[in-house]
Amino acid sequence: MGRVTVNEEYCKGCGLCVYFCPKNILQLSKTRLNAKGYPPAEVIDMEQCTGCVFCARMCPDSALTVEK
Amino acid sequence: MGRVTVNEEYCKGCGLCVYFCPKNILQLSKTRLNAKGYPPAEVIDMEQCTGCVFCARMCPDSALTVEK
Amino acid sequence: MAKILMKGTEAIAEAAIRAGCRFFFGYPITPQNQIPEYMSRRMPQVGGTFLQAESELAAINMVYGAGGCGKRAMTSSSSPGISLKQEGISYIAGARVPAVIVNIVRAGPGLGTIQPSQQDYMQATRSTGHGGCRTVVLGPASVQEAAELTMEAFEIADAYRIPVIIIGDGMIGQMMEPVDFDAIKIRKREIPNKDWAADISTWGKRPRAVINSLYIDPKVCEASNLSWDEMFKTVSRKEVRHEEYMTDDMDHLIVAFGTTSRICRNAIAAAREQGIRAGMIRPITLSPFPFEAIKLAADRVKSVLCVEMNSGQMVEDVRLAVNGKLDVKFFGRTGGMIPSPAEILQAVKDAGGCR
């Protein structure tokens, strides 16, 4: 129902989106660091995304785009 | 009953004591100016002075001494 | 228009309005109160803004705001108030915002007295705030010239994007002399398009405006400073002004600025009556300083005397100009005391070894 895209260039791996996603479908990458050395947010299970935009509303770095 | 002395060196002839004396027994000199060019306050009728200190309380220049 | 009798402060205010200044932000301080007072009456008449700020700090930062929008803006104060504006002037310089700042100097340090002084020469010419930017400093010696230099100040400020300081003392601020505004012919400079300004009417037709002096990268900060230095070299080439008085045949050079130079005129007249050929160079731009003129003059005189209403500040510039060719002597009064023509005459004699 929803789709979330992470702009990894902006993401600082702060984890706020992860915490505030009601569906718990975000995580910080366990394998990659971005150019600035941060583990970017990733969607684990896009299927479950409702497009509620909670994640993006909490993202300080406007790193998320949400479609629905 | 009361006695008021004017220290003419300090007096600036502002007239506040004159106005606030409930007995109306003060006036600004009509004949003299002090060294600074001001007409000093004078007591017209010391007899009537009650020593109420109204004049001195209103004098900005601490020019008045009141005895009772 | 005919001549009118005006105070120096009023002439400055009126000249600013005639130069197109429509934004004045000030705070009272003697002896320059007529500037804000005049502005408070006149600005509404010309559709301009007068605002009494809560402090000199606020005032200079309001100038920064209005100036950054591309408007001709001005503030005025006197020594302690100018000290408070130092940070703001440095920001204005750093962000390359044109502005005119008037300092009707009083005597100090501290609260001092409001009597005339030239004690802020160094502050104005050397260090308008931190950062070490030299700004333009104009020192009028008459009310007419105060008006003229005020109008020049706005041109220079806009032409180079630099804060310009007009420095006078209580005498020039408070005295009245005839002013003829029609006689003022200021040199028109090429004023670059203000497409750097945060002007909402030009949004979209120019790059986004960022009025700023913050640089995270020292390379960029250095580049900005170097461009300032470059600009100031141009200013030094094009804007230096001085006046010569009886220099043609002089043996003894006096250097003095502002009202002090007026007293020196009397001293020179008295000297010449005694057969002493004194003459004067009067810096009109205190910064950039007329080094060259003084250097040339120093080559052909027997003595150089600098006269100031302070403990000797411009004397450094004179020494830098003379560069060791002659000893530069100094005479000054401080703390609001005004030198008399007789004292100056004596100093000329002492400097020149005359009896």
Place this chain on the structure above:
Amino acid sequence: MAKILMKGTEAIAEAAIRAGCRFFFGYPITPQNQIPEYMSRRMPQVGGTFLQAESELAAINMVYGAGGCGKRAMTSSSSPGISLKQEGISYIAGARVPAVIVNIVRAGPGLGTIQPSQQDYMQATRSTGHGGCRTVVLGPASVQEAAELTMEAFEIADAYRIPVIIIGDGMIGQMMEPVDFDAIKIRKREIPNKDWAADISTWGKRPRAVINSLYIDPKVCEASNLSWDEMFKTVSRKEVRHEEYMTDDMDHLIVAFGTTSRICRNAIAAAREQGIRAGMIRPITLSPFPFEAIKLAADRVKSVLCVEMNSGQMVEDVRLAVNGKLDVKFFGRTGGMIPSPAEILQAVKDAGGCR
């Protein structure tokens, strides 16, 4: 006590406490935050007062208050904050209150960057606020010296009743070097009895204290200024300090202060490797300036180069010292850029006409 590794800022703070400073009023600003932070930890331990003021203006005026009570008081800041203190410093000078002010200079103008700079040389040496009082300005070049000069600063301030400015840059503020407090031997000066101070414990045993710089009568104001000038002449006679480095056989004189002088040492080493006999005079007191030492040195060298982290400010003092005997060359980096030994070496060669 053994040597300890300390930041310059921390060494200044600790030295102040060891000098008996018990009142510190500050406001945060990079790159000097370790001073207030250190004070906030240490002052309570020694029964002293640390207070974070609401602004630099408030801080300097608190120093005026505590200093006027006869206490050793201090504040510290960095360029923009020092601009804000200008008025207060002028009041302190005018009222002859001892005070110590630290300026860990950043680059500007305006907000600039926090990288190292020596851009506030003129502001510190020429015009600490309006009024034209010259104050004492000390420029340490190592952390050990920062500690030492801080202790000296309190002595000088008390001995002459003058504000003393310690000027450093981010490098000296942030770097760590060994400090040995036991090795510090400061010259004890005769410190006059503080019977001018508003100290309630001595009420009745001294005249009523009036800590003041306001004079209605310009004669009195002038007298006060003249006594300042007189005092400063004594300071100039007794307190001038400089360091000479490889000057014995030098052909080429470098003048540099603070951390810049450290980089010059490397350049001198490199020059000597190439057979170029460079040497250095490092002013330790930037005001009063070591004119005499430089003048003497200029007599026996082929070139003089002034190196600074600004666009050329101390170079004026050097020119005044050299007084036309030689051309004074300048090399500098600004905006937080740090000159490299190689650049300086090149500048020495250019100045000296070496290949």
Place this chain on the structure above:
Amino acid sequence: MAIVYKKSTMLTDKPMLYCPGCPHGIAHRLIAESLEELELGGRVIGISPVGCSAFAFEYFACDMFSAAHGRALAVATGIKRAQPDAVVFTYQGDGDLAAIGTAETIHTANRGESITTIFINNAIYGMTGGQMAPTTLLGQKTTTTPYGRDAKRDGYPLHISELLAGCEGAAYIERVAICDVANVIKAKKAIKKAFEVQLAGKGFSLVEVLSTCGTNWGMNPLEAMQWLKDNMIPVYPLGVIKEV
């Protein structure tokens, strides 16, 4: 599928130089979104302060000024007087607005300048490394209150918004918090409202945004938001403080 959320066009492409999870970025977004929704585009002039948000001039896609520490509202006044049709906002931290800038803050409010201020109260000086701010809580440890803020020595947490409400020229003052989704939505509403008050020429509007500073509080962004809820809100209650 349609885009329901993307980076506001009132923000530039520049990555922001804040710590991970710093609410400055969220507050920026809320301002940008409000301006975008109100279609104010080319009319907006913003003023960044001195503080962690000193670089805000690089982030907002409108004309921007960088002001000296504490003087943003004086600069804003100069701008607003010069261009009454401009929509002018300042963005200021607690040190900037409530310490060194106190006089400018109070007098701008008192003059009723139609300017909008977004006031980020994170109870600390972020930029300079975590010193005490006027809004630091009692007992809170900072680098200049190493033993905790002590009312006797350091004074009390300053309620500047409440003080400002006492200025006749202040038209709208609200306190919000960036600590969870619901509060962020409220914050957005308040910010937008503040701009509307400005557009209506009603006078000075200010939104105090309780924020965190994980870096200097020594917490991760989430812990910090919890600390805000537990400790700051009781001292600085949320809600509209003044509305005329």
Place this chain on the structure above:
Amino acid sequence: MAIVYKKSTMLTDKPMLYCPGCPHGIAHRLIAESLEELELGGRVIGISPVGCSAFAFEYFACDMFSAAHGRALAVATGIKRAQPDAVVFTYQGDGDLAAIGTAETIHTANRGESITTIFINNAIYGMTGGQMAPTTLLGQKTTTTPYGRDAKRDGYPLHISELLAGCEGAAYIERVAICDVANVIKAKKAIKKAFEVQLAGKGFSLVEVLSTCGTNWGMNPLEAMQWLKDNMIPVYPLGVIKEV
């Protein structure tokens, strides 16, 4: 007969440089009398401001400082921290305390410094020749509001005492007026009380004294007192504003 009233020993012999009828002189007397009655003599340190009362340091017979414009309370803080046993007071005008000195005033109150401030509100800048003060009334003509103070341009009369009451460190704030004998007696009481609050270490105390400036208002001293009653008191109501 015994002396029931004479010049206070806490005043020097120096004639005061105020205009005839200026209440600065009365306020000085009330302070001096309070200090004398409380027998504080050698413990007192006063700070004169910049304003007509800049020369107050010549009039009070105690140790005195002359402070820069608006900074009296910062100086006072430095003094009080240096000598906690000293009785410290500042004497400040409306320009000094409520314009340029706003930040110092608010933060000193907020820190709860045990300092007493006598605040002379004459709704004008006396010293500099009658310019608008923050406390100037709407419509009032001054040399910088020649057409009358206009709220739109110049803002509103600032109620700084009420603002200060919002600072937790403020212990006692009262507004009095020098306009007749009864009010002068009340003013004296308030001033003495303010010093008692300081002595008790309760925090910051301030007495706002509504005063006249006949010279710059263009009235004689009596007319001015009447104008004060008719125009100032309605805007600045008398009485205790805060007491803890």
Place this chain on the structure above:
Amino acid sequence: MENRILFAGFGGQGVLSMGMLLAYAGMLEGKNVSWLPSYGPEMRGGTANCSVIISDTTVGSPLVMEPMALIAMNGPSLDKFEQTVVDGGLLIINSNIVDRKAQREDLRVHYVPANELALKAGNIKAANMVMLGAYLKNTRLVSIESVMGSFINVFGKDKERFIPMNREALKLGMESV
């Protein structure tokens, strides 16, 4: 020729405006002029003075330290400035206020009962005009017409109705010496 005049008295005696009228009149007559008031808190102390220069050449120092004429409206002014007058200079004293005589013998001295004559003209406040008249009679530096022509410029349009009275005071002053 540079004429240097010092006007001095209590604040409120119209010392500054009297000088300003003269300067204005000089300007109207095409001369170089300057007017410099004392300023500052000492004015609150009660005294005021102003320096006026009327000259054929450019005015040098606007400050009159050695006046060619001193107009002394009160005692303190006479005390303060008598010694500064140039040798053989002019001294005009308001004899209604100053109760002493001049000490210098080289000066040309006039005692003018300015308050009295002003009252006669219609208002004691015009004493300054009386003194100015006395000065002009002595020096003929500018014409009465120029002085009266400056009146509105100095005092403002709304004081126009006082012109006749002031002209009368000026005249009485001229006649008094």
Place this chain on the structure above:
Amino acid sequence: MENRILFAGFGGQGVLSMGMLLAYAGMLEGKNVSWLPSYGPEMRGGTANCSVIISDTTVGSPLVMEPMALIAMNGPSLDKFEQTVVDGGLLIINSNIVDRKAQREDLRVHYVPANELALKAGNIKAANMVMLGAYLKNTRLVSIESVMGSFINVFGKDKERFIPMNREALKLGMESV
């Protein structure tokens, strides 16, 4: 002999404290030392570095512009500073984070899997100690004892319990080259 070393990496990798330990140890061994950190908002951007000088003579410039050794904890640091190292200088790279090889061929280069070895010692945060060990093995500039003797001075008394683990990391670093 003046040894100039540059430590560089992300903030949080312990770059500053690694340099400080070395400087402290140098001081304990009676050498002249200086330590200069980068400072300012760029640190918030994520990178940090420090200049350390250990010298027999007085230290000149505390800023290391041409390091004799570069300890690169991350890629950006290697990119930024590799070219500044003196000819034939030493380059130690944290090969767990930096995924490229050195470009210069004149340098003595060591690739140290610092994170890995630190984990082995007990905590990934000790990667800096591993790198320092590798450096010391190469230069023998100061002794392990001096470094560990500085530990409490640099990290504070309450970190004392981490000494064994850090010593282990240092040792693993030394062994790795």
